[in-house]
Amino acid sequence: MDCVDFLRANIAKKELPTYVYGYPSKRAYRAFPQPLRITDVIGQARRSKQINIYIHIPFCRYRCTYCTLFLTTRQTPATRESYVVRLAEHIARYGEYFGDREVVSIYFGGGTPTLLTQHQFSDLFAALDAAFPKRSRKCEITVESAPGSFDNNLLECLKGHGVNRMSMGIQSMLAGELAHTGRPYSIETAEAGIKALTKCFSHVNLDLIYGLRGQTRDSWNFSLGRALDYEPQTLSLYPVVVRPMTNIMTSKAHTPELFFSDAEKYEVYDQNVALMASKGYRRESFTRFTKIAGDRAYRQENSDFEGTPLLGLGAGARSYFGQYHYGSDYAVDSNAASSIISAFSARSFDPEAIASH
Numbered sequence: 001m002d003c004v005d006f007l008r009a010n011i012a013k014k015e016l017p018t019y020v021y022g023y024p025s026k027r028a029y030r031a032f033p034q035p036l037r038i039t040d041v042i043g044q045a046r047r048s049k050q051i052n053i054y055i056h057i058p059f060c061r062y063r064c065t066y067c068t069l070f071l072t073t074r075q076t077p078a079t080r081e082s083y084v085v086r087l088a089e090h091i092a093r094y095g096e097y098f099g100d101r102e103v104v105s106i107y108f109g110g111g112t113p114t115l116l117t118q119h120q121f122s123d124l125f126a127a128l129d130a131a132f133p134k135r136s137r138k139c140e141i142t143v144e145s146a147p148g149s150f151d152n153n154l155l156e157c158l159k160g161h162g163v164n165r166m167s168m169g170i171q172s173m174l175a176g177e178l179a180h181t182g183r184p185y186s187i188e189t190a191e192a193g194i195k196a197l198t199k200c201f202s203h204v205n206l207d208l209i210y211g212l213r214g215q216t217r218d219s220w221n222f223s224l225g226r227a228l229d230y231e232p233q234t235l236s237l238y239p240v241v242v243r244p245m246t247n248i249m250t251s252k253a254h255t256p257e258l259f260f261s262d263a264e265k266y267e268v269y270d271q272n273v274a275l276m277a278s279k280g281y282r283r284e285s286f287t288r289f290t291k292i293a294g295d296r297a298y299r300q301e302n303s304d305f306e307g308t309p310l311l312g313l314g315a316g317a318r319s320y321f322g323q324y325h326y327g328s329d330y331a332v333d334s335n336a337a338s339s340i341i342s343a344f345s346a347r348s349f350d351p352e353a354i355a356s357h
Contacts, residue, residue: 052103084124091313141165
């Protein structure tokens with residue numbers, strides 16, 4: 001049974017597959033017999049005069065129960081500073097090879113990028129401006145954030161550097177559900193973050209998750225309604241995904257009755273579609289709903305799908321150049337992830353061997 005048949009069969013039975021990728025997952029990556037050389041990638045990149053840039057900031061204050069992202073919660077200001085210094089060096093060196101291309105989008109993902117200081121963001125944008133001076137007229141510059149990780153001064157700093165899209169994970173607007181996800185902040189903190197973002201930026205995306213431990217249809221509708229009250233330009237509504245190596249997987253194994261069934265998640269999805277349409281939102285993907293008219297609400301993703309090369313910078317980032325989908329070492333385990341980040345910060349950039357996987 002191929003992937004399409006597998007999906008059709010599951011949908012017909014109202015069973016939501018645990019995790020489905022439309023691109024290679026990290027588990028599909030294997031070591032190259034020899035490290036990938038930048039000259040190999042340049043050959044693939046010549047087909048496009050444009051480029052997307054993804055910058056990974058692998059620092060968080062906490063790990064959510066459902067999270068398998070590449071990050072560490074074990075960091076200090078010195079850890080973040082040494083990482084930024086090395087990252088700026090990587091940006092400069094890659095600019096020597098790809099700096100003549102028009103930048104379509106820049107995306108700071110994580111982790112929680114807004115744990116960086118104004119000075120650190122300024123250093124990274126200075127490196128980007130010098131190494132990649134050509135920007136599309138509609139260049140999308142996005143920074144991910146989390147409630148309680150920024151103040152108004154940082155937001156003004158980002159806006160001053162050209163950031164025109166902010167994304168923040170809210171997940172739930174109920175304290176009990178937040179506690180089950182491992183998020184330690186209050187609802188008041190979440191609301192303050194939404195207000196600050198929507199006041200400062202014209203395009204804000206908010207993430208919410210349905211199917212969390214202990215969530216009901218009523219509590220989900222409450223959280224979604226509260227988020228809609230702030231009228232964000234884009235909402236991304238995700239069904240909870242239970243992956244290996246997460247606390248939520250253990251929780252669901254012991255108390256499955258506290259989670260939505262696959263059929264219930266499909267039903268909630270259909271309700272979401274109807275509600276969002278009634279509120280004037282356009283469905284752009286399985287998860288994303290937007291009021292942005294005449295354009296995509298997430299240009300980097302759209303540009304990736306159209307075949308524009310993606311240059312991933314930072315520990316754990318991956319890149320797409322034609323036939324090459326590659327990345328540096330990646331781990332979910334905290335000790336392994338911390339070691340990879342430390343090695344990245346300590347090792348000088350070698351343009352002749354840019355990736356091993």
